[in-house]
Amino acid sequence: MSEQKSNRFGFAINRSRAINYDTSDRKVREYVTLREPSFRLCFACGGCTAACTAGQHAPFNLRRMNTCIRRGELDTLREEVTRCMLCGKCLLVCPRGVNTRNVVSATAEALRKLDRNEL
């Protein structure tokens, strides 16, 4: 929303994308990597996002989710993770053999655990 507000005179200023590794939350990344080690293989080609069924209907971007998990940007993650239909198309197109479906499930689980302070 803040991006829209700053969109004046046809110009927009992007939010700063700088990552502060001291403050970023790495718990979700650690949990996902533990549950689905193939997560580390992702080289962010975006094939999953291009094939995605849910992505055609709503802003759901598995590639962006990957970045968010790595950076610990949990707010975006929380919103996106609920939109996946688990249809498995991303699984089939992934050139690195990442078990993308399980990455989504593990992320949802990690966020739930985080809310309950179990992580």
Add this chain to the structure above:
Amino acid sequence: MSSDIFIWPFNLGLYFILIYSVVRSTIWFRNLSRADKLRLQRGFFGMPFMQSIREIFMESLLHRRIFKKNPVLGYMHMSLAFGWFLLIVFGTIEADFFGERHLNPPSHAIFFRWFNPEHGTTGLASLYGHWMDFLLAFILSGLLLAIFKRFIPGMMGMKKTTRHTWTDRIALTSLWLIFPSRLLAESFTCGVHGSGGFLTGNLGAALSSLLPAADIAPYFWWLYSLSLGTFFFLLPVTRYFHIPVELLLIFMRNSGITTADRWSAYTEVQTHACSSCGVCISVCQMSRAAGINDMQSTYFVKGLRNERDIAAITANCLMCGRCDEVCPVGIELGPLRLIERRQGERPATMLSFFDRYGLTRRREHIEREQTQSYSYLAPEKEQPADVLFFAGCMTHLTPSVIVAMKKILDSAGVRYRFMDEQGGVCCGRPLMLAGRDREARELINHNSDIIWKSGAKTLVTSCPICYKVFRESYYLEAQVMHHSEFINLLIEEGSLRLGYLHRRVVYHDPCDLGRGSGIYDEPRAVISYVAELQSVAEERSMSLCCGGSLGNLTLSSEKRAMIAADTARTLTQSAPDELITACPLCKKTFVQATETRVSDIAELVAAALPRPVRKTRSRASLTAVKTATDG
């Protein structure tokens, strides 16, 4: 008689297990739903009763299903179950006729020789003694095979046997000791008194000539009684509890009770009826191709029974249904795993040995938290059509199938609308396989809405995964057809004219289409119409899974590739020109696993269309449909 004290381990064990089984069955009966209670009552006093008795005889005693799988394995089970049954029956008759009085306690039949050592030297009684010896020899032959099987499983067509817990091992040892100790106890007693049949008599004579038989005999009678008693006491907490529970299961199943979508008394009976025989390990492709030997149904059920943490086991299954197909007890393993997947997180429990005897323990349903939500899906506008074609997510990844289907439908002059041409919404089955039924319902509602609004009479889908969920979980007026069924219908109607391709092909039954929905003949009819169909090693209900299954939530891509390669190798053993499947997911998986050309059934049929492709018969109608789709 003070020397008769040895019968007490047996007596106590027997009364314990009888009372325990009755109480446990009563509790299970009380926990059944009202409708299921009525079903069971009606089944007990009606026709299903005879059916159950027959099934108990054929399966629980003769073990017909195991016989079909492997004759030696079948003989082993039959000799132990049926042999022991006959030994008890004829032993009781023997004690009744030849004993001091009628209607003896069970111990008199079991330890008959101890109480009547002089018996059976003349006439009918001696003949009867030979018969009893024959039964004992029959059981011992099975026992010998069982011991062999433990060390060389391959001998009986078993690739692997189940790893057992220590209680199972103790129970197994006591079971194994029962019959040899009976043989020796009877032999020693017979040796002293010069009685006995061909086995106990001769062995007894030989032993008593070497050893002080009269002194040794009581020890073996003690061993016999103790091993029986131990076996009975351990029965409820070991896999051998399946012996009484299977009888109950057969009655319940024949009365029409089914596995619902939650834990119930029936599912609990099923988990206790598992004999941990390990037949499911041998057929599991994760075991045979990918070397995973600890996730099979037998371990899943054991985990359920002993309330272990089985989250990893539950998720790691292809849900191909091969184990359901071969389970000798007929446990619905796939549905049980799905129920477990629907559960929320379960607090870890650590059951002690005595907890496992617990009569009132039940697996409670734990509602899973909703993680997904599809409120972002906007309802689509009304677009009427007679025939709807739903390609499905996976088919969109194999565009050649869509092209072929369009050609076929156009060529047959079908007025259809391509429901998800611009990319539709998932059918919901992948979510259901992941145990997220509530979320799946949202997608089902969305798709149902589109289908109902279109007023279509027929819904054709190219994906068996969608097909299964459309048939089972959607409430539709339209007839759901897989494209192989629809093409078969078009051929039978005569609206599709096809040439003959001179190709030798093999067909792979997709799990969800074959075992899942029972469609075996239609695809074969279509393929035989256009090409030469060869049979393969494991087909129809025992067809292999391609390895790409969405049912498995955690399997790595390497292991999937191993399964795919193994399946492709089996299928292409006869070096066919083409490997045909009816599932886009199978196609996509096989393409990477074999050199042989892989095609969908629609592509094969499209290749057999006369060239140049004839336009539709009623061009006007097609244009109308096209405008409707575009608009």
